[in-house]
Amino acid sequence: MPAERPGISVIVPTFNRCEHLAATLASLAAQTLPRDRFEVIVCDDGSTDDTYEVCLRFRDELRLRYRYQEDLGFRAAAARNGGARVAAAEVLLFLDTGTLAGPDLLAGHLAAHEAAPPAGLAVAGYTYCYHPYGSPPGLAGLLEAHSPAEVVRRHGEDAAFQDWRHDELVRLGFDLGRHGLPWIMFWSMNCSVSAREFWRAGGFCESFDRWGVEDMEFGFRLVRGGVPLAFSRRAWALESPHPRDAEGNAASNRLNLAKLLDLHREPLIELTWAVFTQDEIWPLETDHRELVEWTxxxxxxxxxxxxxxxxxxxxxxxxxxxxxxxxxxxxxxxxxxxxxxxxxxxxxxxxxxxxxxxxxxxxxxxxxxxxxxxxxxxxxxxxxxxxxxxxxxxxxxxxxxxxxxxxxxxxxxxxxxxxxxxxxxxxxxxxxxxxxx
Known part of the structure; x- marks a missing residue:
C-alpha cells in the first residue's frame, strides 16, 4: 500500500555542514506531529563532507529524501526550488541547516495553514537566537547540556535569546497584518507557504547567488500576488551557533540589495535599497508611509x-x-x-x-x-x-x-x-x- 500523502514537506538546503544538519534532523525526529504526517527533503548544494551519510543515519527515524545538485557556487534558492519540485505535500516548510525545530514547529505551521483564507497563506515562524551577525554568548554550551525546548524554557525571555524581530513583533502584537510591508519579516530560516502559492509566485529567485535578501524578495512577490503573511509563535525554532563571516555577509547583502532593485525598479524598492544600505530595516515602514503621503x-x-x-x-x-x-x-x-x-x-x-x-x-x-x-x-x-x-x-x-x-x-x-x-x-x-x- 502506498504511503499516505504527507501534510507538510520540510525542505532543508545544506552545504558542507553535516554536524549542524544532524542536529536539525534530530529536532525534526522529535516532533509532536506523527512521522507519517510529514516528509523531510534535504537539498544538498554540492557538499563534499558527510552530508549524505548523515541523511542515511536518519532514514529509519524520518520520512526523508535526499536531493543533490552540483556545486556551482552559492545556490540556496535553487536548492529550495529543487526540493519544492519533488515535495509531495500541499504545504512547504523551509528550514535552514542548523535551525533546530521546536517540538511543535510542524504542528504550528500546519495549524496556521488549516485556518488560512481562500487566497492561501505564508507563515513566518519565531526563531529564537537568530541574529544575522552572531549568536548569544554561551548558547553552544547550553545546547550541549539541554534540549532546544529546555533552553527556550530557561532563557526564552532573555533579550539576547529572542528573535531579532522580537521588538518589532511586539509592537505589532505578532500580527503581520498590521505591518504595511510584512515581507521584510519573511525570512527563510523558518517559513512556510502553500505549494500552490509558492509556484504561482514563481518560487525563490535563483539569480541570487550570495547570502541574503532572496527570502524577502520572495515574500514581496507573495504579497504583491495577494497572499497574506502571518506570524506563528507556536511554530518556533532555535538557531544554533555557527561561524559567520559578518563582513562578508554584509557585503553580500549589499550586492543582493542592488539585485533586488534591478528586479523591481519602483520607488518602494528603491526606498528599501536606501534604508537597508544604511544598515536599517525597521524605519522602512515609516519611510514608505511618508513617501505615499508626500506623493x-x-x-x-x-x-x-x-x-x-x-x-x-x-x-x-x-x-x-x-x-x-x-x-x-x-x-x-x-x-x-x-x-x-x-x-x-x-x-x-x-x-x-x-x-x-x-x-x-x-x-x-x-x-x-x-x-x-x-x-x-x-x-x-x-x-x-x-x-x-x-x-x-x-x-x-x-x-x-x-x-x-x-x-x-x-x-x-x-x-x-x-x-x-x-x-x-x-x-x-x-x-x-x-x-x-
Missing amino acids: ARARGLRVRDELERAAEELRDVPPGRIAVFGCGDDVPAALAGAVLFDFDEEVVGRLNASGLEARAAIGLRVALPAESMAAVVVTSRLSGLADRWAGRIAEEARRVGGRLWTASGRAPGPVAGAVAGAVAGAVDAHGTHGGQV
Whole structure:
C-alpha cells in the first residue's frame, strides 16, 4: 500500500555542514506531529563532507529524501526550488541547516495553514537566537547540556535569546497584518507557504547567488500576488551557533540589495535599497508611509517653470545627457529628450501614454550607469522628502552626472538648498565639481 500523502514537506538546503544538519534532523525526529504526517527533503548544494551519510543515519527515524545538485557556487534558492519540485505535500516548510525545530514547529505551521483564507497563506515562524551577525554568548554550551525546548524554557525571555524581530513583533502584537510591508519579516530560516502559492509566485529567485535578501524578495512577490503573511509563535525554532563571516555577509547583502532593485525598479524598492544600505530595516515602514503621503500631496505640484529655466541654463547640454529627478507630468519640449524620473507612478504612466519616456524612481538610486549624464536636474517635487533623503539624492546626482541644477532659492521647499549644499560639499571634498548649482 502506498504511503499516505504527507501534510507538510520540510525542505532543508545544506552545504558542507553535516554536524549542524544532524542536529536539525534530530529536532525534526522529535516532533509532536506523527512521522507519517510529514516528509523531510534535504537539498544538498554540492557538499563534499558527510552530508549524505548523515541523511542515511536518519532514514529509519524520518520520512526523508535526499536531493543533490552540483556545486556551482552559492545556490540556496535553487536548492529550495529543487526540493519544492519533488515535495509531495500541499504545504512547504523551509528550514535552514542548523535551525533546530521546536517540538511543535510542524504542528504550528500546519495549524496556521488549516485556518488560512481562500487566497492561501505564508507563515513566518519565531526563531529564537537568530541574529544575522552572531549568536548569544554561551548558547553552544547550553545546547550541549539541554534540549532546544529546555533552553527556550530557561532563557526564552532573555533579550539576547529572542528573535531579532522580537521588538518589532511586539509592537505589532505578532500580527503581520498590521505591518504595511510584512515581507521584510519573511525570512527563510523558518517559513512556510502553500505549494500552490509558492509556484504561482514563481518560487525563490535563483539569480541570487550570495547570502541574503532572496527570502524577502520572495515574500514581496507573495504579497504583491495577494497572499497574506502571518506570524506563528507556536511554530518556533532555535538557531544554533555557527561561524559567520559578518563582513562578508554584509557585503553580500549589499550586492543582493542592488539585485533586488534591478528586479523591481519602483520607488518602494528603491526606498528599501536606501534604508537597508544604511544598515536599517525597521524605519522602512515609516519611510514608505511618508513617501505615499508626500506623493498624494505632490499631485498638484507643477514644476514646468523650473524645467524651462533648467533647459535654458543647460542649453549647451544635449537633452539626452540630462536626467531629471521629480519631472512631474508637464515637461517642456526642450527637455522631451531628457531621461525623466518621477516618484509618482501615476505621473509616469501619463507621461509614457503621451509619448514621453519616463521611469518611476525617487532619485536615491536610478537605473543609470555612473557618470552617464552630463547634468542632473532636481526639482522641488522632491521637497517633501528632503529632510530624510537630501544627502542620498545628492550622492546619486553626483554619481550619474557632472553638473547639478536646482531651482535654488526660487523653488519652494527645502530640497534645492539641501541637495545643492550636500552635493556642493561632496564635490568640494573630492575636487571634481564640473558644473553649476
